[in-house]
Amino acid sequence: MDANIVLLPGDGIGPEIVVQGKRVLEAIAAKFGHSFTISEHPIGGNAIDDFGDPLPQPTIDACKASQAILLGAVGGPKWDDPTAKTRPEVGLLKIRQELGLFANLRPIQTWDELVDASPIRREIVAGTDILFFRELTGGIYFGDSGRRPHASGEEAYNEMVYSTGEVERVVRLAAKAAQTRRGKLTSVDKANVLEVSRLWRQVADRVVKEEFPDLEYEVVLVDAMAMHLISRPKDFDVVVTGNMFGDILTDAASMLPGSLGLLPSASLGSDGPGLYEPIHGSAPDIAGQNIANPLATILATAMLLRHSLGLEDEAKAIEDVVAATLKAGHRTKDIAGGGAFVSTTEMGDIVVNQLG
């Protein structure tokens, strides 16, 4: 197939890891006979330096014309001045908004070879394979907010709002993903207390009943979910929830595998390109040293192929090679536990060679 893929390397280790992702995409194109047109565009701190704007218009135009976007990371101490006119992170928020990316996908998968580094016991955590869908553009983070006078001084408020349509579209995406996985969907809410959650549950129940009757479906209250995630993470397949609950639960879940450096994420809209990135930041403390772990970014390219281009075999090929690489004992510094390690580029070589 022909596809137009945009790379947004960003700041810090971003360029070092995205170039490894690019090599993997090129290897996949060669192996499976695809033609990927890949172009790079500025975002974040470097774009502020060069163009005075963390998201220059040509970057937006290129993203909108693409099928999928691979992002490194943005930000760093150089741009941390709170009095600055703009910040690198603004570029990221703006591109998500421009592309209407309302669903954040975060797979939480454990790697058997690394799971002893998990704060949770091996018997509980090994074999965990969860795909979170967090609603990204609604809920309490985007509701009306403000302060007003109060007898004790003042009071502050944030409104949590979800519409039928907002719940439907994210539940539908999550349910579709569950059909291609183990066929189980868990919707997380707080319907015993929140009216917003009662609507969420009503809509989720209906969408699943009418459109996905074949799925195993359950609803779980968010407080109970926090417990279950730690005590029986293996019981979950696809989990869908609102913006704030998803924010908190996915951060908690990201500790389960024992290695933050291996987790990718995706942000999707209804149509148009998806945005794929590692969950870690720009790691300015190790930038330019060729020691960053590129595997989260490489796993993000697998998500890109699966979710934006529909190339499941190609995605699986990358995931299998990453698993084999870890099994063979190849480690970057962050996961070497003080032992021998390979560089960023060497890890890229190891993965690319197996795709050859």
Ligand code: ATP
């Ligand atoms: P954010 O920028 O999202 O706010 P942060 O600044 O809290 O995140 P990161 O930039 O992810 O955090 O870095 C946290 C720590 O993890 C740093 O010590 C960094 O060097 C390390 N780290 C992050 N990503 C990687 C990676 N791909 N390989 C190796 N180490 C990493």
Ligand code: MG
């Ligand atoms: Mg950072």
